[in-house]
Amino acid sequence: MGKEMDWGTLLRESAANIRQLSLYYPVEKDAAKVTRKYPMRINPYYLSLIKEREDAIWKQSVPDLRELEDEEGVPDPLHEENDSPVAGLVHRYPDRVLLLVSNRCAMYCRFCTRKRGVGDPFKRIKKEQVLKGIEYIREHEEIRDVLISGGDPLLLKDEELAFFLERLKEIKHVEVLRIGTRVACSLPQRITDGLVSLLRRYHPLYINTHFNHPGEFTEESRRACSTIADAGIPLGDQTVLLRGINDSVDVMNALIRGLWSMRVTPYYIYQADLTKGTKHFRTDVDLGIEIFKRLKFHPSLPMPHFVIDAPGGGGKIPITPECRFYDVINGDGIEVLNLDYLEYNVLKSRLEDAGDKGAGIIVIELREIEKNKEDKGVYELLKQNHPLYINMHLNHPDELTEDVKRVAPMLCDAGVPLGDRINLIEGVNNDPKVIKELAHELLKLRVKPYYLHADSEEDGLAIVNSLRGFTTGMAVPHLVVGDRIISPNYIVEKTREKIVLRNYQGRTFEYPNTNS
Ligand SMILES: *Cc1c(COP(=O)(O)O)cnc(C)c1O
Numbered sequence: 001m002g003k004e005m006d007w008g009t010l011l012r013e014s015a016a017n018i019r020q021l022s023l024y025y026p027v028e029k030d031a032a033k034v035t036r037k038y039p040m041r042i043n044p045y046y047l048s049l050i051k052e053r054e055d056a057i058w059k060q061s062v063p064d065l066r067e068l069e070d071e072e073g074v075p076d077p078l079h080e081e082n083d084s085p086v087a088g089l090v091h092r093y094p095d096r097v098l099l100l101v102s103n104r105c106a107m108y109c110r111f112c113t114r115k116r117g118v119g120d121p122f123k124r125i126k127k128e129q130v131l132k133g134i135e136y137i138r139e140h141e142e143i144r145d146v147l148i149s150g151g152d153p154l155l156l157k158d159e160e161l162a163f164f165l166e167r168l169k170e171i172k173h174v175e176v177l178r179i180g181t182r183v184a185c186s187l188p189q190r191i192t193d194g195l196v197s198l199l200r201r202y203h204p205l206y207i208n209t210h211f212n213h214p215g216e217f218t219e220e221s222r223r224a225c226s227t228i229a230d231a232g233i234p235l236g237d238q239t240v241l242l243r244g245i246n247d248s249v250d251v252m253n254a255l256i257r258g259l260w261s262m263r264v265t266p267y268y269i270y271q272a273d274l275t276k277g278t279k280h281f282r283t284d285v286d287l288g289i290e291i292f293k294r295l296k297f298h299p300s301l302p303m304p305h306f307v308i309d310a311p312g313g314g315g316k317i318p319i320t321p322e323c324r325f326y327d328v329i330n331g332d333g334i335e336v337l338n339l340d341y342l343e344y345n346v347l348k349s350r351l352e353d354a355g356d357k358g359a360g361i362i363v364i365e366l367r368e369i370e371k372n373k374e375d376k377g378v379y380e381l382l383k384q385n386h387p388l389y390i391n392m393h394l395n396h397p398d399e400l401t402e403d404v405k406r407v408a409p410m411l412c413d414a415g416v417p418l419g420d421r422i423n424l425i426e427g428v429n430n431d432p433k434v435i436k437e438l439a440h441e442l443l444k445l446r447v448k449p450y451y452l453h454a455d456s457e458e459d460g461l462a463i464v465n466s467l468r469g470f471t472t473g474m475a476v477p478h479l480v481v482g483d484r485i486i487s488p489n490y491i492v493e494k495t496r497e498k499i500v501l502r503n504y505q506g507r508t509f510e511y512p513n514t515n516s
């Protein structure tokens with residue numbers, strides 16, 4: 001359904017009220033009360049993913065009377081409005097801001113954190129407001145990273161988006177742009193060649209999307225993600241853990257594996273926020289931790305951070321438990337090739353071998369990225385073998401030579417997600433300043449630091465702690481010591497009822513542990 005329609009038509013054909021939805025499914029008439037308070041929109045594409053009533057797609061999109069019964073939640077649980085120096089801009093962390101450019105979305109998620117304003121025609125975001133936000137960014141030189149969000153920024157027309165991107169790009173101290181959007185999942189038709197060729201003018205530009213369930217993986221969403229990845233735009237994913245939707249090991253494993261296969265980096269898994277009207281979606285924190293521990297993480301592929309966004313506005317606090325990589329076995333469809341450098345003939349034969357083994361995902365662990373940089377055939381080979389990842393082993397900013405700075409973007413432009421594994425070495429890079437600089441320089445090259453390998457847990461934790469919060473989560477690698485993946489412990493206290501968390505500034509926050 002809707003496959004041939006363009007995105008504008010699909011949006012116009014959305015079910016925007018219960019009467020329209022009941023043309024497809026029998027729905028309780030009472031549900032109209034919900035839409036008077038919280039808007040609904042289910043576009044024909046997302047609607048076509050519903051296989052039956054109450055499935056994971058239905059629950060995310062169809063209004064439910066329980067949204068009106070939640071007496072616990074609050075409209076703005078993260079106190080975004082307190083951290084807004086100008087309307088529509090949230091400046092919570094030292095070096096980055098959230099800039100809201102649209103309050104509309106391709107589909108209104110029933111669990112949305114910004115339920116208080118998203119989709120409300122009276123709360124539309126005006127161009128003048130966004131320009132004031134951009135002015136603020138221009139005046140604050142400490143801001144190096146702008147996260148463009150909403151609602152969904154990709155509901156703007158191409159020209160409108162380009163207008164804002166152009167102004168942000170002019171600001172010297174802004175090094176990285178990010179777009180948070182759900183359309184790759186909720187309206188993949190929005191990812192047009194035209195849009196992507198516009199976006200690629202603003203590198204380094206990242207897109208974070210939002211998949212919650214394997215039922216959202218379709219031919220269209222795969223095409224959307226490959227179009228983005230092929231344009232050299234690193235693609236991340238933020239998933240919300242949702243009761244009855246994805247709160248199981250099997251579903252989350254399938255989700256992560258599916259993301260990897262679409263060249264999407266699992267970035268954050270969120271504990272649901274305490275937003276009014278969303279209580280029925282919240283899982284117990286302990287359940288999330290149990291699930292996370294049992295997920296299948298691969299040592300050569302990116303893994304997400306499990307976080308709680310601090311109630312009251314302290315930022316994202318990781319509750320990632322200690323875990324291990326799974327034992328990689330042959331035949332699991334992920335082939336790791338260890339190569340010193342990219343030499344055409346060697347690469348070709350290794351890729352053919354991998355193909356013969358039925359590899360679904362290929363990862364190249366690469367020692368030297370700058371050799372053979374001019375061989376166009378290499379880039380063609382890489383392009384023909386997606387999903388294909390390359391991991392580098394850069395340990396120090398001094399290793400980012402002119403050659404590396406030229407080759408990394410070329411690999412990226414061939415659609416290859418680039419990761420780095422850092423070895424912490426005494427006397428070389430065992431210094432928070434060095435690792436921070438390395439991580440930032442890598443992000444500018446569109447390389448994501450995946451893992452920090454350390455011999456000493458203490459040294460590794462000191463580094464990770466110095467990054468967390470002070471810089472983007474994208475710059476924070478997971479610490480690996482031996483065969484353990486370790487996260488700093490930000491949990492101060494945990495009882496059955498509540499969990500007390502400490503943020504990067506040392507402030508503490510409470511979140512209910514069980515949802516009853
Ligand atoms: C999530 C968020 C960011 C970005 O955080 P990262 O860790 O950089 O992804 C920035 N500002 C606000 C207010 C946020 O909620």
Ligand code: SF4
Nearest residue numbers: 105108109112151182
């Ligand atoms: S796409 Fe994001 S902002 Fe829009 S309704 Fe869903 S969760 Fe909220």
